[in-house]
Amino acid sequence: MQAGPVNTYLLHISTKVDSRRRAGLALAGSIPEVLYAAASVYLANMFAAEAAGFWFDSITSLVLIGVGVGLVRYKPKEVTAGQNTKPAEMLWLRTLALGLANPQLLVFWSANAAFLISLGLFKDGYSYLLAFSLGAGAGAFVLLSMVLRLGKRIERVAGPHMLERINKGLGWLLLVVGMARLAWMFLQPFV
Secondary structure, eight states: OOOOHHHHHHHHHTTTSOHHHHHHHHHHHHHHHHHHHHHHHHHGGGHHHHTTOHHHHHHHHHHHHHHHHHHHHOOOOOOOTTOOSSOHHHHHHHHHHHHHTOTHHHHHHHHHHHHHHHTTOOOSSHHHHHHHHHHHHHHHHHHHHHHHHHHHHHHHHHOHHHHHHHHHHHHHHHHHHHHHHHHHHHHGGGO
């Protein structure tokens, strides 16, 4: 599982939401996948030249660092399973915002579109664009639904503090990866 902001957030809140809200949260996390996948089709041919651009790498690194710091510093409140302290709309909007603030999706889907184009499996046209984008969204929906179920199972099997340790571990991982990306960008001219 990719340790992205949406996956990590949904894993974190999975014990605090009831099963009725899971589908809505998975949908909120998959909408940005559809949007980024659609935009990536237009960028697939420029992917190799543009993906390593200074601004893109900087923004991606800062997003990773920000999410990592948030996870490392997070102090969970005591809540019982199924009890949620935030309204459903707030959780939905936060999930959507985290997905939209993840520019790595553009690189990921551009690489996939470029690969399909190189194999001749993807052609110009709205039907291909629609199929590619909706397929990306459907895949994200399934993955995020599994993440929400996984969080519930981890808590049942391993105890309530296991998710906290997983979040902290993911936070440190994202923090290190984001800082390494920034360091690599600035050291690149000297290498």
